[in-house]
Amino acid sequence: MRLEMGNFHVKDIVFGDTLSYSNGVLTVNKEELLNYVKEEEPGIITADLRIVRPGDKVRLCPVKEAIEMRCKVSGKSTGIFPGVTSPMAQAGDGRTHALKGCSLIVVGEHMGGFQDGVIDMAGKYQDNTIFGDMVNLVFVADTNEDFERFEQQKKNKALRWGGMKLAEYIGQCVKDLEPEDMEVFDLPPVTERSAEVNALPGVVYVLQPQTQMETMGYNTLIYGWDGNHMLPTFMHPNELLDGCMVSGSFMPTSSKISTYEFAVNPMVKKLMEQHGKTINFLGVIMSTLNVKMNEKDRCAKMLALMASNLGAVGAVVAEEGYGNPDVDYTAALVELEKIGIKTVGISDEATGRDGGSQPLVSMNPMTDALVSTGNVSQLYELEPMEVIGELEALARDGNSGGWEGSIHEDGSVTMENNGMFCCNHISGFSKKTCADF
Amino acid sequence: MTKKAIHYINQFFGQVGGEEAADSKPIFHSELVGCSNMLNQMMPDVEVTHTIVCGDNYVTNHTDVALEEILGWLEKQEFDLFFAGPAFMAGRYGVGCGLVCKAVKERFDVPVITSMNEENPGVEQFKTEAYVFQGGRKATFMKDDMEKMAAFAQKIVKGEDLKPAAEEGYFPRGVRFEIPHPEGTMAADRVIDMLVKKLNGEKFLSELVIPKMDKIPPAPAVKDLSKMKIALVSSSGVVPVENPDRIQSASATKWGKYDISKLDKLPQGVFKTIHAGFDPAAMCAVPDRGIPVDAMRFWEKEGKFGKLHDYFYVTVGTGTTQAYAAKFGREIAADLKEAGVDAVVLTST
Known part of the structure; x- marks a missing residue:
């Protein structure tokens, strides 16, 4: 399957009369976009758009989602999120155009929740999220979803869907333009590879997206399907790069993978890059995270056998989450190792405020190659900044990294890593690790 | 200075x-x-x-x-x-x-x-x-x-x-903290490097070395259940609705102890769960599903065991660190021993 990703490198976003892209500048018409999104998502009652740039002393809170603005030019799918905002179709072939180096960020105007986060565009924590280092169009809005207004766990449906639709609407402005550069992702079926490639060690990427919520509407979606209802499934990496996954609205945000990262997945890209050089990248095993022990066990055993049947001798396992899902993570690594598949795991740790706690809930000495992307319990001290959204949401609405007293009178903040938006970047973007002290 | x-x-x-x-x-x-x-x-x-x-x-x-x-x-x-x-x-x-x-x-x-x-x-x-x-x-x-x-x-x-x-240059003190990666290398590149080395049988350095575990020997089995005083201990976050001890909904640093001596079940509206790691609706409707006082009273009346302890003990499990969990365990165990409790039913979520 061959996917052409036509890139447009955005240097700046500005407001103007006509939605357009030219010479690195994305121009958006605020009124047009707000009218569009309100019509598409009638649940949205108030909305605004802001532009934030790296170095702006601005704090975004509560952040609910980040999305790359794209459009589908050709291929089986007609939209950038098939099965979600466009009819079900296979993702990963044809041509997709993307506005690179920027994102659309969805922020709650007032209400946050357990799963939402903070992004700082300047200061000590600017580099903690990739979004602090890119120009962002910020969609900040409130909805009439009163059933969950005061709930700690929020589906954030209108805002998340509004964000996806805006990202695609804006992305359309480069549909007919010539891309500035093109990435080609062309990985043939596993049985149709050259002898040289077949001689290289076969490797699978095992992704464990967050799918633990039993109630529907919160979990990561795969082609619009709630991952809670899945068993391990073999997929082509292009499907991920072309928007088959939509991030959920559940669990502490620092361990989440945003929709942006599911599609701009650096781990998939690095594996593709190594394909034919150091490895034979067989493809993606999309697994799940579950709450029941027998479900965890079933998935771990099935994914290991799937890897083995594909002829894998190596596997990268990524866990979107921490705590309870560490059990699924370690189980997957152990089941793979048991049948002789060499694993590397990528996830974050929870070592507690004093650093003295067991970093993963479940540990096994067989997992001897782990990459650590951050510590959810790390305390962060944030300087005061102008806020887009409502900072109180961090302290008031049960955010996983905030608490009553998190926000100080001068606007400075004490919080846990837990509440910084996708900052442990389990997708592979993280430039953090953990060490013994 | x-x-x-x-x-x-x-x-x-x-x-x-x-x-x-x-x-x-x-x-x-x-x-x-x-x-x-x-x-x-x-x-x-x-x-x-x-x-x-x-x-x-x-x-x-x-x-x-x-x-x-x-x-x-x-x-x-x-x-x-x-x-x-x-x-x-x-x-x-x-x-x-x-x-x-x-x-x-x-x-x-x-x-x-x-x-x-x-x-x-x-x-x-x-x-x-x-x-x-x-x-x-x-x-x-x-x-x-x-x-x-x-x-x-x-x-x-x-x-x-x-x-x-x-x-x-000192021996690790058993604590781990987050740091910027020393070379500023992106995690995906670190994974590839480790993977290729591991596949080629070369030396690699795991960023998290799995330490040896504490093995806690299980207590001996109870001999005669009909004479045993049993306590309910739980990480379900079920507390009196006003959450008098202000136990946190995640990353708990406290536990609570609540009187059930006059209760045959935990009524809705009197108790609720404050746990943020799952959908609380079902447990708030029937708090006994977190702390099964109703079932325990039933078996107590049937004479299956001696007596249900007058208090239950509870904290919140989600995000709670091992250090705190172990501390709660030691504190609760000391209280249970003093009260002459013989066995515990530990409910989790």
Whole structure:
């Protein structure tokens, strides 16, 4: 399957009369976009758009989602999120155009929740999220979803869907333009590879997206399907790069993978890059995270056998989450190792405020190659900044990294890593690790 | 601004004598003795004000008395840092340094710095209690070992960023924290590097080395259930609706104990769950599904077991660290033992 990703490198976003892209500048018409999104998502009652740039002393809170603005030019799918905002179709072939180096960020105007986060565009924590280092169009809005207004766990449906639709609407402005550069992702079926490639060690990427919520509407979606209802499934990496996954609205945000990262997945890209050089990248095993022990066990055993049947001798396992899902993570690594598949795991740790706690809930000495992307319990001290959204949401609405007293009178903040938006970047973007002290 | 430090050494380095003086009691010098002078000269921003000299046998054989004397004297001193050793491979000296460092840390909460060779038994025993620097095998390493201790103390007093244990040169203290990756390498690149090395049978360095686990032996099985007093303990977050102890919904640092002596079940609206790790609707509707008082009363009436303990114990499991969980476990267990509870039903979510 061959996917052409036509890139447009955005240097700046500005407001103007006509939605357009030219010479690195994305121009958006605020009124047009707000009218569009309100019509598409009638649940949205108030909305605004802001532009934030790296170095702006601005704090975004509560952040609910980040999305790359794209459009589908050709291929089986007609939209950038098939099965979600466009009819079900296979993702990963044809041509997709993307506005690179920027994102659309969805922020709650007032209400946050357990799963939402903070992004700082300047200061000590600017580099903690990739979004602090890119120009962002910020969609900040409130909805009439009163059933969950005061709930700690929020589906954030209108805002998340509004964000996806805006990202695609804006992305359309480069549909007919010539891309500035093109990435080609062309990985043939596993049985149709050259002898040289077949001689290289076969490797699978095992992704464990967050799918633990039993109630529907919160979990990561795969082609619009709630991952809670899945068993391990073999997929082509292009499907991920072309928007088959939509991030959920559940669990502490620092361990989440945003929709942006599911599609701009650096781990998939690095594996593709190594394909034919150091490895034979067989493809993606999309697994799940579950709450029941027998479900965890079933998935771990099935994914290991799937890897083995594909002829894998190596596997990268990524866990979107921490705590309870560490059990699924370690189980997957152990089941793979048991049948002789060499694993590397990528996830974050929870070592507690004093650093003295067991970093993963479940540990096994067989997992001897782990990459650590951050510590959810790390305390962060944030300087005061102008806020887009409502900072109180961090302290008031049960955010996983905030608490009553998190926000100080001068606007400075004490919080846990837990509440910084996708900052442990389990997708592979993280430039953090953990060490013994 | 200069900070003050006090230095602990043994009878040999304190010039009292060798093995024959190992039982000597603590001596407190306001004129620096022996290697304390060298240590003092190594630190522009730290002044070593006193040397404490104590016999290795005295501090290891009469620990309580020795520590009482030392801590009692320290109460009257002003100091910001505490040093002990270096102890090289000398076992009793190492343990002595460890004992004193641990006690000083607990009482005065100041940085405590010592140094031992990796083969010194004091390392294993005290590396989580103090900064134990990796030292040489014998006294010829005195200068090298003290330089490491001194350089680290300088960093502390100047408020510089302290690097991971391996970089600073002390034995890991059993704590882990987040740091920027030293080379600024993206995690995906680190995965590829580790994967290719592992596939090729080359050496690689895991970023998280899985330590050995604490194995807690299970308690012996109950003999006669019909006579047993049983308690309910839970991480379900079910509490009285007003959450009187303000237990956190995630990353709990507290547990609560609530009276059920007059209840046959936990009524909706009187109890609820505050747990943020799952959809609370079902458990708020029937709090007994978190803490099964109803089922336990049923079996109590049937005579299946002796008595349900008058209180249940509860915290929130989600995000709660192992350190806190273990602390809760110890505290709750002590309370249960005192109340004569024989067995526990532990419900989780």
